Amino acid sequence: MEEIAQNSSSDESPVVDGEPQRPPATGARRVGWLVLGLVLVGIGIIGLFVPLLPTTDFMLLALPCFARSSPRLERWLVEHPVFGPPIRAWRKNRAIPRHAKMAAALGFALFWWLAHPRAWVVMVVGGLLLSCALWIVRRPSGETR
Secondary structure, three states: OOOEEOOOOOOOOOEEOOEEOOOOOOHHHHHHHHHHHHHHHHHHHHOOOOOOOOHHHHHHHHHHHHHHHOHHHHHHHHHOOOOHHHHHHHHHHOOOOHHHHHHHHHHHHHHHHHHOOOHHHHHHHHHHHHHHHHHHHHOOOOOOO
8 A cells, every 4th residue: 555654844745655746736726626536436436337438547537636635535545445456556557457458348349239330430439449458458467456
């Protein structure tokens, strides 16, 4: 688990993995980051049930929002029993678990089978997903549990 340590001076930013972090925003910016983070978490939760909508990606996008608005929510997300392991694997090794790689491939198969799209739609979506798949396959798989 990443440890957050406070620098010796009280006016300095917290340090995560040896790198200073930006202090949380204040006022309206803090509220904006918080709302954006909550929206991204909401979309990620919907992604648990909707094929082709990635959960972990939205949780990863929510992390910097919470880092700028609510370190408590950031910590909750990183330590969450379901969402936390892939987030920690990404932070530590930039790794994508094997089951997530397989889910990405299954998502396209489900899209093709259930939606019965026209050929040009299959080619456009397939091309986009193929470019994503090439990037995903090149990432380490690393253990997330």
